Amino acid sequence: MKLDKLTAVFGVLGGILVIFLFLPIVDIFFEQFTLNLDIFLQTLTEVSTLKATGMSVFAAFVSVVISFLFGVPLAYILVKKKFWGKRIVEGIIDLPMAIPHTVAGIALLTVLGSGGIIGGATEGFIRFEYAFPGIVAAMTFVSAPFLIISAKEGFQSVDPNLENVARSLGASEWQSFVKISFPLAFPQIFSGAVMSWARAVSEFSAVIMLVGFYPMISPGLIWSRFYGENLMSAMAVAVVLLLVVLPTFIILRTLGGRAFDKY
Numbered sequence: 001m002k003l004d005k006l007t008a009v010f011g012v013l014g015g016i017l018v019i020f021l022f023l024p025i026v027d028i029f030f031e032q033f034t035l036n037l038d039i040f041l042q043t044l045t046e047v048s049t050l051k052a053t054g055m056s057v058f059a060a061f062v063s064v065v066i067s068f069l070f071g072v073p074l075a076y077i078l079v080k081k082k083f084w085g086k087r088i089v090e091g092i093i094d095l096p097m098a099i100p101h102t103v104a105g106i107a108l109l110t111v112l113g114s115g116g117i118i119g120g121a122t123e124g125f126i127r128f129e130y131a132f133p134g135i136v137a138a139m140t141f142v143s144a145p146f147l148i149i150s151a152k153e154g155f156q157s158v159d160p161n162l163e164n165v166a167r168s169l170g171a172s173e174w175q176s177f178v179k180i181s182f183p184l185a186f187p188q189i190f191s192g193a194v195m196s197w198a199r200a201v202s203e204f205s206a207v208i209m210l211v212g213f214y215p216m217i218s219p220g221l222i223w224s225r226f227y228g229e230n231l232m233s234a235m236a237v238a239v240v241l242l243l244v245v246l247p248t249f250i251i252l253r254t255l256g257g258r259a260f261d262k263y
Contacts, residue, residue: 025242032239036232043236048221053241056218057248059132060200063139064193067147072189075151076177093145104141105209112137112210134211139200146199150192154185194252201245 032040043049078090096104112119112128119128128134158181166176182189204219213220218241226234 025246028235028239028242031232032236036236039232040236040239043233044240048216049218049237049240052216052218052221052237053244055132055135055215056201056241057244059135059217060139060143060197062136063143063200064147064197066136066140067144067196068189068193071144071148072151072182075148076155076181079152079155093148096142097145101142101203101205102209105138105206108134108138108141108206108210129210130212130214132215135207135215135217138206138210139203142203142206143196143200147189147192147196150195151185151189154188154192155181157188158184190255194249197252198245198249 074089074093078086109116109129111117112134114120114123114127114129122128126133128137162180162184163176166180167173171179202219204217204223207217208220208223213224216224218237222234222237222241225237
């Protein structure tokens, strides 16, 4: 089939960007599996590597669950209700995506640290600084906007007439949400959850500012190996993380694509 000029030009431009994004990933795998396989195999079996990778993946999952439980209702309210300060709330949601994550880490430390407004009050039963809850809190701070914004787009795409019909037939607002709004918005919500998880699992600066290097997350271990040992050692840890994150991300994206097709 003959391509028109616009498609050809756009295809070339898009292809250049895809190559730029993909080439570093290919190269890092090539380096490890051909030139430094012994270092990679040694790193793959190290307890510190497995613990750090598992910590990153699990903490990111917990942060997504928290973002989902609180963010989806918030997104629904922002789309369906009118209230004073709505634009302010939306601006606050966008803010973590705009500020440097070192700033986010300092801000979290002042609130959740041992001397912070929340951290000081809750230290007797839940500790954020140098603890797992701090990792989850930092990840949630930087990743929740992705889920909330995507959920908003999902609820905005739902035809209000369908909800009105459900209400006219006697359904409560909760029943309309469960039976109509949420199922129809779910593909976008799921896509937002995937992006939120990906953003959380890659977070470094905010986590390190609040939690430090213990409990260790994978990006923290990569940083530590890079400056404490050498590039090859850091690269090996990075490849281990990629081997976990990339297949997971592809699987979730595939499931999300099927959800979009369904609806």
